[in-house]
Amino acid sequence: MTVLKDILSEAKNLAAVFEKTGAEVVEPDFLQISNVLLDLYGEDIRGRAFITNDPVYGEMMLRPDFTIPIVEQHMANSVSPARYTYCGKVFRRQEEFPDRPREFLQVGYEIFDGANTEKADAEVFLLVNEALNRIPVRIATGDIGILMAAVRSLSTTETRKNALLRHIWRPNRFRTLLNQFSGLSSKPYPNRNLEDYNKLLDKFEIIGSRNVYEIKERLEQINLETKTDPINPEEVKILDDLLSLKDTCAVVLGHLEKVSKKMPGIEATVNKFHKRLSYLEKNGVNIDLLDFEGSYGRTSMEYYDGFVFGFYSETQRNLSPVATGGRYDALTERIGQGKKIPAVGAILRPDLTLLLRQNNHD
Amino acid sequence: MIRLGIPSKGRLMDQTFGWFSERGINLVRSDSDREYAGRIDGIKGVQLIFLSANEIPRELSSGRLHFGVTGTDLIKEKLARFSRLVEPISELGFGFANLIIAVPGFWIDVDSLDDLDAVSAQFREKNGYRLRIATKYHRLLREFLIKAGVADYQIVDSQGATEGAVKNGLAEAIADITSTGDTLKANHLKILSDGVILKSQATLFKSLVANLSEEEDQVANLLLKKLETGN
Secondary structure (H helix, E strand, C coil), rough: CCCCCHHHHHHHHHHHHHCCCCCEECCCCEEEEHHHHHHHHHHHHCCCCCEEEECEEEEEEECCCHHHHHHHHHHHHHCEEEEEEEEEECCCCCCCCCCCCEEEEEEEEEECCCCCCCHHHHHHHHHHHHHHHCEEEEEEEHHHHHCCCCCCCCCCCCHHHHHHHHCCHHHHHHHHHHHCCCCCCCCCCCCCHHHHHHHHHHHCCCCCCCCCCHHHHHHHHHHHHHHCCCCHHHHHHHHHHHHHEEEHHHHHHHHHHHHHHCHHHHHHHHHHHHHHHHHHHHHHHCCCEEEEEECCCCCCCCCCCCCCEEEEEEECCCCCEEEEEEECHHHHHHHHCCCCCCCCEEEHHHHHHHHHHHHHCC | CCCEEEEEHHHHHHHHHHHHCCCCEEEEECCCCCCCCCECCCCCCCCEEEECCCCCCHHHHCCCCCCEEEEHHHHHHHHHHHHHHHEEEECCCCEEEEEEEEEEECCCCCCCCHHHHHHHHHHHHHHHEEEEECCHHHHHHHHHHHHHCCCCEEEEEECCHHCCCCCCCCCEEEEEEEEHHHHHHCCCCCEEEEEEEEEEEEEEEECCCCCCCHHHHHHHHHHHHHHHCCC
């Protein structure tokens, strides 16, 4: 049985691992302005966060995570390198799994630094690994950056690539689009042309904020799309291969180096992957045992766009991950409105790490 | 006393009265039309409660009502994991309505959810904010669009006259219930080909959380038997 006193002392021990790096200890507000979170996560966040109201600021949310308020705070002040650590509660609605806690502690660490991003990736991973010392865990890793580079290097239109990149975190929609763009399924586009458009004003009442020029533009896009050749099947095969990769990091590295000969666009990210593994190896991680999954981080970790990882209980399969983390370079740019700085971070769940420690002793 | 919740107004109330009386149970509204009280002839130990159909899901989920008539749309919108809380006993065969997504008729480039997703991306890029969909069915709409993989929209609350929300500049699209589609047409809207979120009808629900005494349990069983067999 875990009690609050023990969880707090576990949290303190975990936080000590991060604090010894000299990271600045921060504590963002409990209440966050909804619009900021909604603009980043979309409406989905309403299903996961508790919502309340302020007479001046309007709709607010009890913080569902720390990363976004910390990025906001950092980007508002400066874009110089920094390390932050924090320990506090986050709040989540639990509709689908009513037995899961609605408030729980997170201990976290975030690095804002573009000097050596792979070294920073490794630093976060190694600190988490150190904090979880002697807890039996299964580790999953992945790299969204490689997938994004592969999409960007497809020899097809920018419109298609942007559509795929926009849905990299929604695997079903991504698959639907990929099938359409590669001619595997036919898209039932509205069968309208510019003649229909010219009759628009006579036939319909124009209502709402979407104007007729946006409709014309999209009809032209559809027209162009239907005339564009399907994506080369060889490239689709490579993309499918990357998405279904599942092996140890050492094996995956060898494989990716071969793949990047056929798809030179991913070479730079594969080199980064290599560099990251070297740092991990130098610090005692056995990359012959470390798992890699090509699609890892695509469903539950929106906004991660590079290295991603999660630590799971080896025995309790239904337990939420005890630690998760990853790189989120693009997020700093979206929040920084023009300013940007590469960033990577991770969180630990002291309630779960304590549970596993105790189970390990029983 | 077994507490039976009935919609307090309009056609839904009249048709519910009809459905029960076909099964030998007469629901009688008190003599004054303005008073929300009534009685039941044909079975003893059942109390009639008049409520807005909107409130019946909540009362069933708290156990204050043992039975209630309302739409499946309202049960699914208002009760998370509704099957733990209520059990449908019988579909009543009226009050048919579909919860649908509709967009302006002049969007000739939009037929399906695929198009809606593409247009949401375009709209956000052009206008700097997320495409607004007006509805009172927040949860059902959100879950439906997550499943469909539609992104970059926002839900705008609309508790009434939702079909007018686009014309009035409050939204770009709507999600609402419709039976014939006439109101949509009159408001220059069309339904997406794959935009039916849910098909609803008036349904008799049983609360799964209400505690029944032995005596109440007997009355409840008698009521169910009468409704099933008509005697």
